[in-house]
Amino acid sequence: MVFVALDLLPGNAAQVMLGETATPQAVQALERRLGLDRPPLERYLGWLQGLLRGELGVAVSYEAPVAELLRERMAVTLPLAALAMAATTLLALGLGVYAASRHGRLGDVGVMAASQLGIALPSFWLAILLVLLFSVQLQWFPAGGFPGWTEDAGGGLLEGLRALLLPALALALVQAAILARITRAAVLEVLREDFVRTARSRGLSPRQVLWRHVLRNALLPVLTVMGLQFANLLTGTVVIENVFSLPGLGRLSFQAIANRDLVLLRNLVMLLAALVIAVNLLVDLAQAAVDPRLRARG
Known part of the structure; x- marks a missing residue:
């Protein structure tokens, strides 16, 4: 599907790369170099063979191996998505449990109103607000760019995390608003179960019942949504990475589309x-670890 979708795009990729002023001879030479002069089935089979051998080709717009480009950019996108997911989990679980424990009271109404506002905010607009506040006004964090993970490149672990903090927060606040509402609903549903009344009758405090018994049973639907959200964070960094000028997979995909680099874009998708498939597999394994009923069925 990826190959067909990119192959059916209108226009000549070689002409787009070279520009309108390119001569027909130059366009034909680039088509031969990219293999665009071959039949689609032949190009498709050649691409599959390259995937099986780990040979992803050369990105025309960068004149560099695609595998090397993807490896370099993953070192930014994966930590960014992981940091955003960690912030999302902490905020959502805390706020969701807090709202459920105060169901119908002021705290619950306040969390639900804040989460509704968070869902309505576009992440790129929120990113601009964070830059204005923390980078321009307070000057606590850089407004963009990535110094690298090594001190040889002028960065380091702390500097790298500092550069990713604002982008991760811009991604996390929107996702946390969604997950907090789902956590609240799951916790409220579990609170009505019989085993909760049994735990209370044994003399356990409301805090112990909530965190030891209720939250674990409420995590099953929450884990499913967390897996989908992490996949969205991986694929949704295109806008945020462009706002903060981060050299990750999102910015690379944007540049590949702009340059009509089909070889790079195909392997990037x-x-x-x-x-995304790997994340969903990990979520399934996590659900089996949390829910003993799934292990018993196995």
Whole structure:
């Protein structure tokens, strides 16, 4: 599907890369170099063979191996998505449990109103507000760019995390608003179960009942949504990485589309699809670890 969708795009990729002023001879030479002069089935089979051998080709717009480009950019996107997911989980679980424990009271209404506002905010607009506040006014964090993870490149672990903090927060606040509402609903549903009344009758405090018994049973639907959200964070970094000028997979995909680099774009979409599948597999394994009923069925 990825190959067909990119192959059916209107226009000549070689003409787009070279510009309108390119001569027909130059366009034909680039078509031969990219293999665009071959039949689609032949190009498709050649691409599959390259995937099986780990040979992803050369990105025309960068004149560099695609595998090397993807490996370099993943070192930014994966930590960014992981940091955003960690912030999302902490905020959502805390706020969701807090709202459920105060169901119908002021705290519950306040959390639900704040979460509704968070859902309505576009992440890129929120990113601009964070830059204005923390970078321009307070000057606590850089407004963009990434110094690297090594001190040889002028960065380091702390500097790298500092550069990713604002982008991660811009991604996390919107996702946390969604997950907090789902956590609240799941916790409220579990609170009505019989085993909760049994735990209370044994003399356990409301806090112990909530965190030891209720939250674990409420995590099953929450974990499913967390897996989908992490996949969205991986594939949804295109806008945020462009706002903060981060050299990640999102910015790379934007540049590949702009340059009509089909070789790079095709392998980039396949990588994102593989990451989403891997995340969903991890979520299934986590659900089996949390729910003993799934292990018993196995």
